[in-house]
Amino acid sequence: MSGEAEDGAQPGLGKLKDFLGKKDFKMPKLDDLLKALDKMDLPEEEKEKLRQSLKSNKHVPQPNYLIFFITLAIVLLIFVFIGRKLYRMMTEKERKQAEKKKLKDERKSKPSKQKDGKDSDKSKKKKN
Numbered sequence: 001m002s003g004e005a006e007d008g009a010q011p012g013l014g015k016l017k018d019f020l021g022k023k024d025f026k027m028p029k030l031d032d033l034l035k036a037l038d039k040m041d042l043p044e045e046e047k048e049k050l051r052q053s054l055k056s057n058k059h060v061p062q063p064n065y066l067i068f069f070i071t072l073a074i075v076l077l078i079f080v081f082i083g084r085k086l087y088r089m090m091t092e093k094e095r096k097q098a099e100k101k102k103l104k105d106e107r108k109s110k111p112s113k114q115k116d117g118k119d120s121d122k123s124k125k126k127k128n
Contacts, residue, residue, distance in 0.1 A: 030054060 028036075037050055
């Protein structure tokens, strides 16, 4: 019953939904629209207004470059952020490896000095 009420209020809605639901829908060209306009039962004044409106291309959607540039900027910012994080991680890793190597070298050099120092301490004690 609700379906009948909808069809009664808007009789062409079902046909329009079927027409728009087709996947191979193509936007009609200006010539096709003008031919269809000539076949309509409208006063000549309204037909002429519609012709002028169609010819002025007010209804043709223009590409929105703003959305494209915003999307491009977001993608670039993501790449910059990821690249910066990777750079920081790599430099931090190299810095830690350099510090580790430096500590290792210091440990190697300290025991030999300590052994030399201990030996000299022992020799001093023996002399006393």
